[in-house]
Amino acid sequence: xxxxxxxxxxxxxxxxxxxxxxxxxxxxxxxxxxxxxxxxxxxxxxxxxxxxxxxxxxxxxxxxxxxxxxxxxxxxxxxxxxxxxxxxxxxxxxxxxxxxxxxxxxxxxxxxxxxxxxxxxxxxxxxxxxxxxxxxxxxxxxxxxxxxxxxxxxxxxxxxxxxxxxxxxxxxxxxxxxxxxxxxxxxxxxxxxxxxxxxxxxxxxxxxxxxxxxxxxxxxxxxxxxxxxxxxxxxx
Amino acid sequence: xxxxxxxxxxxxxxxxxxxxxxxxxxxxxxxxxxxxxxxxxxxxxxxxxxxxxxxxxxxxxxxxxxxxxxxxxxxxxxxxxxxxxxxxxxxxxxxxxxxxxxxxxxxxxxxxxxxxxxxxxxxxxxxxxxxxxxxxxxxxxxxxxxxxxxxxxxxxxxxxxxxxxxxxxxxxxxxxxxxxxxxxxxxxxxxxxxxxxxxxxxxxxxxxxxxxxxxxxxxxxxxxxxxxxxxxxxxxxxxxxxxxxxxxxxxxxxxxxxxxxxxxxxxxxxxxx
Numbered sequence: 441x442x443x444x445x446x447x448x449x450x451x452x453x454x455x456x457x458x459x460x461x462x463x464x465x466x467x468x469x470x471x472x473x474x475x476x477x478x479x480x481x482x483x484x485x486x487x488x489x490x491x492x493x494x495x496x497x498x499x500x501x502x503x504x505x506x507x508x509x510x511x512x513x514x515x516x517x518x519x520x521x522x523x524x525x526x527x528x529x530x531x532x533x534x535x536x537x538x539x540x541x542x543x544x545x546x547x548x549x550x551x552x553x554x555x556x557x558x559x560x561x562x563x564x565x566x567x568x569x570x571x572x573x574x575x576x577x578x579x580x581x582x583x584x585x586x587x588x589x590x591x592x593x594x595x596x597x598x599x600x601x602x603x604x605x606x607x608x609x610x611x612x613x614x615x616x617x618x619x620x621x622x623x624x625x626x627x628x629x630x631x632x633x634x635x636x637x638x639x640x641x642x643x644x645x646x647x648x649x650x651x652x653x654x655x656x657x658x659x660x661x662x663x664x665x666x667x668x669x670x671x672x673x674x675x676x
Numbered sequence: 677x678x679x680x681x682x683x684x685x686x687x688x689x690x691x692x693x694x695x696x697x698x699x700x701x702x703x704x705x706x707x708x709x710x711x712x713x714x715x716x717x718x719x720x721x722x723x724x725x726x727x728x729x730x731x732x733x734x735x736x737x738x739x740x741x742x743x744x745x746x747x748x749x750x751x752x753x754x755x756x757x758x759x760x761x762x763x764x765x766x767x768x769x770x771x772x773x774x775x776x777x778x779x780x781x782x783x784x785x786x787x788x789x790x791x792x793x794x795x796x797x798x799x800x801x802x803x804x805x806x807x808x809x810x811x812x813x814x815x816x817x818x819x820x821x822x823x824x825x826x827x828x829x830x831x832x833x834x835x836x837x838x839x840x841x842x843x844x845x846x847x848x849x850x851x852x853x854x855x856x857x858x859x860x861x862x863x864x865x866x867x868x869x870x871x872x873x874x875x876x877x878x879x880x881x882x883x884x885x886x887x888x889x890x891x892x893x894x895x896x897x898x899x900x901x902x903x904x905x906x907x908x909x910x911x912x913x914x915x916x917x918x919x920x921x922x923x924x925x926x927x928x929x930x931x932x933x934x935x936x937x938x939x940x941x942x943x944x945x946x947x948x949x
Binding site: 482485540543588591 | 859868
């Protein structure tokens with residue numbers, strides 16, 4: 441289970457947020473651009489350091505400024521899919537997915553088995569030896585997801601995973617995310633600015649506004665006045 | 677209705693074409709004629725026979741040797757420096773930025789004098805080297821130091837610009853996948869910026885090869901020790917015109933190859949951009 445209490449002074453406001461995400465649960469962070477969604481993910485991943493608070497995943501304490509505790513990024517075992525998918529364009533699909541495994545010194549056989557399983561799951565078998573820079577947006581997103589899952593993460597975080605995708609690819613990535621989170625029983629946070637995506641994929645959701653929770657609950661319970669108001673701001 | 681007295685459209689177009697053609701031709705000729713004159717001033721027989729002149733071969737090898745060493749130092753020190761400089765905020769960063777660019781506008785002779793008053797026999801640091809029996813000025817090492825001082829900004833500016841534009845999401849992804857900062861740099865950042873870095877390196881090599889002012893002030897003009905190709909051209913024009921012209925032509929050829937290499941490397945679009 442992920443437990444996070446985060447406070448960080450940003451340029452325009454102070455991010456002040458607490459969230460708990462259970463194993464197998466998809467928690468959706470929604471809000472307008474610049475409301476602190478991606479910053480929250482970056483703090484959990486260890487790319488930014490909070491001013492105060494505490495982040496804990498299962499029994500592992502990630503960070504606690506009061507105790508000067510800051511677990512290195514590479515030791516947090518988080519599968520993080522960035523907004524633009526950030527697949528390494530100079531590496532093949534295979535090499536992209538195998539990257540985290542090679543870094544962690546897995547044997548060749550283990551790497552081959554795991555990559556083969558993931559390329560099959562993501563329907564990327566035919567593209568395994570293609571340079572990732574030559575793939576379509578949907579394929580890149582699936583490579584990024586496979587790469588994040590290859591390290592068998594203890595937490596999965598997806599930042600705007602559907603923004604650049606067409607309807608068909610969005611549907612595929614949503615279904616894949618749902619099934620792997622359920623199968624691996626890990627907590628998952630999805631950041632999106634689209635209310636419809638939050639409703640489709642989330643078990644729980646919250647709306648962030650200037651770094652503070654404006655609403656939290658089940659996505660389908662999202663009040664119409666907030667939904668319609670936010671749709672104006674965040675529909676994509 | 678056409679205003680009276682205006683130039684008809686077809687004449688206006690012809691005049692525009694003639695003016696544009698004249699402009700392009702005049703600039704091209706201004707740049708190309710001196711180069712062509714070099715080639716026309718010497719016969720092929722004299723050129724090839726001068727190639728075996730000891731003064732020419734010695735200057736050629738010394739130039740290539742010192743430029744390669746200078747380039748190696750600039751790449752090995754400049755790449756991590758540019759990366760750290762780009763990624764870190766520290767007091768005086770703007771001043772360091774200005775210092776990096778300074779040699780580009782500083783007259784090379786001034787750079788030579790500056791190096792001499794620092795590393796010369798009676799220089800600020802040089803006097804201690806002299807006491808230890810080490811002399812820097814007027815040695816091959818001085819040639820390399822002068823080349824590094826004058827040519828390094830070409831590489832550093834290019835590297836800085838590449839690292840600034842580089843999408844941090846690639847590095848952050850690699851870090852979350854478990855890669856150390858060094859592995860992230862070597863496996864992700866470096867390959868994705870390699871094209872631009874090589875282009876900067878080629879320009880640096882070209883500038884080091886053509887260095888004259890700082891070298892003559894700091895390293896002198898000793899044949900076989902500090903007399904690089906540009907210095908040999910200077911000497912050749914006074915004593916042996918054929919060897920001076922031969923070295924000049926060699927420098928033109930090398931410069932031309934360098935510029936083609938830079939154009940080819942620049943045209944290869946960086947994949948992440």
